[in-house]
Amino acid sequence: MIPLTKDVATLVGPWAEGVENRSLLHEKFALPKVWGHPKKADDANRWSLLRIVKRGDSLLTDDAARLTDDARKRRRRADEETNPRRRDELLERADESERLAAMARNMAKTAKNLADAARRETRLTEACARNSTNFLADLEKSYKGMVVPFEATLGSRMMVNLAGGVVENAGIALDRCFGLPLIPGSAVKGITRVQALWEIHETKGDEKLRLLRLAMLLFGYGTHDLRGDFGWAGGAREAQAIAKEIGAQDFKGCACFLPAYPTTPANLVVDMVNPHYPKYYSGSPDKPRAEDNENPIPNYFPAVEAGSAFGFAALLNRVPDLPNITATGLLAQVKQWLERAVTRKGVGAKTAAGYGWFELGRKEAALPSASASQSAASTTPAASASPVDQLITRFKNLNTNVNFPAALPQMAALASDADLRRAFETLVPANERNNLRKNNPYWQAFTSGKAGADGQRILARLGLKLN
Numbered sequence: 240m241i242p243l244t245k246d247v248a249t250l251v252g253p254w255a256e257g258v259e260n261r262s263l264l265h266e267k268f269a270l271p272k273v274w275g276h277p278k279k280a281d282d283a284n285r286w287s288l289l290r291i292v293k294r295g296d297s298l299l300t301d302d303a304a305r306l307t308d309d310a311r312k313r314r315r316r317a318d319e320e321t322n323p324r325r326r327d328e329l330l331e332r333a334d335e336s337e338r339l340a341a342m343a344r345n346m347a348k349t350a351k352n353l354a355d356a357a358r359r360e361t362r363l364t365e366a367c368a369r370n371s372t373n374f375l376a377d378l379e380k381s382y383k384g385m386v387v388p389f390e391a392t393l394g395s396r397m398m399v400n401l402a403g404g405v406v407e408n409a410g411i412a413l414d415r416c417f418g419l420p421l422i423p424g425s426a427v428k429g430i431t432r433v434q435a436l437w438e439i440h441e442t443k444g445d446e447k448l449r450l451l452r453l454a455m456l457l458f459g460y461g462t463h464d465l466r467g468d469f470g471w472a473g474g475a476r477e478a479q480a481i482a483k484e485i486g487a488q489d490f491k492g493c494a495c496f497l498p499a500y501p502t503t504p505a506n507l508v509v510d511m512v513n514p515h516y517p518k519y520y521s522g523s524p525d526k527p528r529a530e531d532n533e534n535p536i537p538n539y540f541p542a543v544e545a546g547s548a549f550g551f552a553a554l555l556n557r558v559p560d561l562p563n564i565t566a567t568g569l570l571a572q573v574k575q576w577l578e579r580a581v582t583r584k585g586v587g588a589k590t591a592a593g594y595g596w597f598e599l600g601r602k603e604a605a606l607p608s609a610s611a612s613q614s615a616a617s618t619t620p621a622a623s624a625s626p627v628d629q630l631i632t633r634f635k636n637l638n639t640n641v642n643f644p645a646a647l648p649q650m651a652a653l654a655s656d657a658d659l660r661r662a663f664e665t666l667v668p669a670n671e672r673n674n675l676r677k678n679n680p681y682w683q684a685f686t687s688g689k690a691g692a693d694g695q696r697i698l699a700r701l702g703l704k705l706n
Contacts, residue, residue: 254345259356261291261418261507265411265541270346280339285539290350291411291418292509292541299347306340309333364504367417371500375550378497384566386554387574390502391581391597393549395645396510396542396689398594399426399587411507411541420505420543421498422586427551428496431573432458432468434580439472447473452481453572456559459492485559493559494573497552502601505547512538512589515687529678542594548601553577592684593644598633627658631665644684644694651693656700663701677705 243251251257255268265287272283280286282302289295313333320326357364375388399422400412414421435454442450451473460469460482469478482488518526553573558566578599580586585595630653634646646666653659664672671681682705685694698704 252349254349256345256349256352258349259353260415261353261357262413262415263418264349264353265291265413270342276338278335280342282339282343286343286346288539288541289509290346290353292507293354293544295509296347296350296354298509299343299350303340303343303347306336306343310336310340363417364419367419368501368503368505371550372502374500375502375552378552378554382554385570386552387570387577388550388552389574389578389599390548390550390601391578391599392602393543393545393547394596394598395545395593396508396595397545397587398510398540398542398589399423401540401588411543414500419501420507421500422549424496424498426586427499427553427577428458428494430580430584430586431496431553431577434584435576436468436472438576438579439469448477448481450572451477452484453569455481455485455490456561456564457492457494457569457573459490462488485561493555493557493569495554495556496577497554499549499551501547502550503546503548506544507541508544509539510542510689512540515683546602549597551577551581593646593690596645625658627653627655627662630662634666644690647684647690647693647697651696659697659700663697675703675705679705 251268255264258264258268269287270280270283272279272281286299286302289299310333313329313336317326317329317333320329372390375390378386378388397420398411399420400410412421412423412426413419432454435450435458439447439450439454451469454472455469455478460478464470465478465482465488466475482490515529519529553570555566555569558564558569581597582599583596584590586597587595590596630646630649633649650659650662650666653662671679675682677683677686682694684690685698686705
């Protein structure tokens with residue numbers, strides 16, 4: 240599979256079929272596109288990814304069967320071919336298809352071994368989730384008055400560290416010991432800080448100065464930040480004045496952001512983005528406009544399936560001795576920013592397409608919480624509300640102009656066309672409803688992607704047609 244020393248190759252197997260750790264398999268045993276053969280295996284990246292996701296073994300087996308069938312057809316045509324040059328070409332391509340089919344079968348075995356190991360260790364996965372839940376409770380006891388832990392449930396698929404893997408643009412953040420997905424603490428801090436900066440930027444008067452002061456204390460800053468991010472959000476002069484009050488031009492933040500681990504078992508799945516206009520998007524001179532005459536080129540990437548809960552926590556490492564600054568005030572503000580970040584902005588990549596957003600609390604399908612953190616009842620519409628009211632309440636504060644793909648299946652499930660139209664006109668911005676064009680990126684989710692079928696049904700029921 241990849242060049243290895245003899246003892247390691249014997250231990251893990253030629254196709255890493257002896258590796259039962261998803262993180263190790265993904266990060267260290269990727270299949271090179273070119274290795275040991277003059278011809279490139281274009282599907283190598285995809286096959287490397289399929290080994291670690293749910294149902295990956297069956298997808299790899301399907302690829303192997305397709306390639307084997309292709310080789311069989313080419314040999315049959317070669318037997319009937321009278322042109323020697325053409326016959327040799329067909330036989331060469333048949334040999335190549337058989338080579339690739341053998342690779343896919345071997346990768347399928349590796350994927351099956353990993354899946355079998357995961358099934359055998361189901362109790363371990365559940366124990367890890369319980370440990371994460373207990374860890375939140377222990378944090379609250381050990382750092383009482385200095386920490387804010389809470390749980391949130393994925394309302395859509397999530398991708399974290401997409402560009403950080405061995406396979407280009409197909410990375411995933413995995414725990415090295417258990418192979419479970421996680422959200423690094425740096426990512427948690429990053430999205431919280433962005434949320435804070437935007438809120439400061441959009442606030443006026445004394446409240447702007449109050450939030451700017453809290454943000455500089457919580458996140459810390461360097462000299463460049465006073466004219467950079469914090470200067471943009473609250474004003475460079477104001478940021479400099481607050482730094483003078485704090486007594487430092489470089490300041491270590493008072494808040495620590497911990498990695499978020501699953502508190503219920505989390506599944507990894509394969510997802511796909513399928514650009515319909517690859518030449519147009521790449522700036523090809525022969526494609527100045529996006530037209531429906533190009534071949535889509537699917538790109539595959541791993542994602543965490545919706546429905547799993549994650550435990551978040553931010554704690555204070557100290558409380559500065561400054562007027563009107565208390566642990567309670569700092570914690571309340573950082574919790575507010577963090578909760579808004581995960582529920583409104585989302586976590587990870589492709590949040591503008593509806594990925595990575597959370598709902599506060601642990602949902603009913605998950606394991607019972609040992610820490611009794613925030614209840615989902617506060618964020619879930621009342622059961623007595625109508626389906627359309629529940630839908631609107633759930634998505635109206637989630638920047639649905641960018642996160643709307645997650646709402647499409649529920650919109651399509653509305654029985655009444657009147658309810659569907661009401662939800663559509665409430666959630667979809669008016670300027671987009673007036674620009675029903677196929678090449679408008681906003682509407683591509685209505686015709687392609689994981690919610691494309693639902694989107695097409697919605698458009699048909701509303702009598703809308705993309706031009």
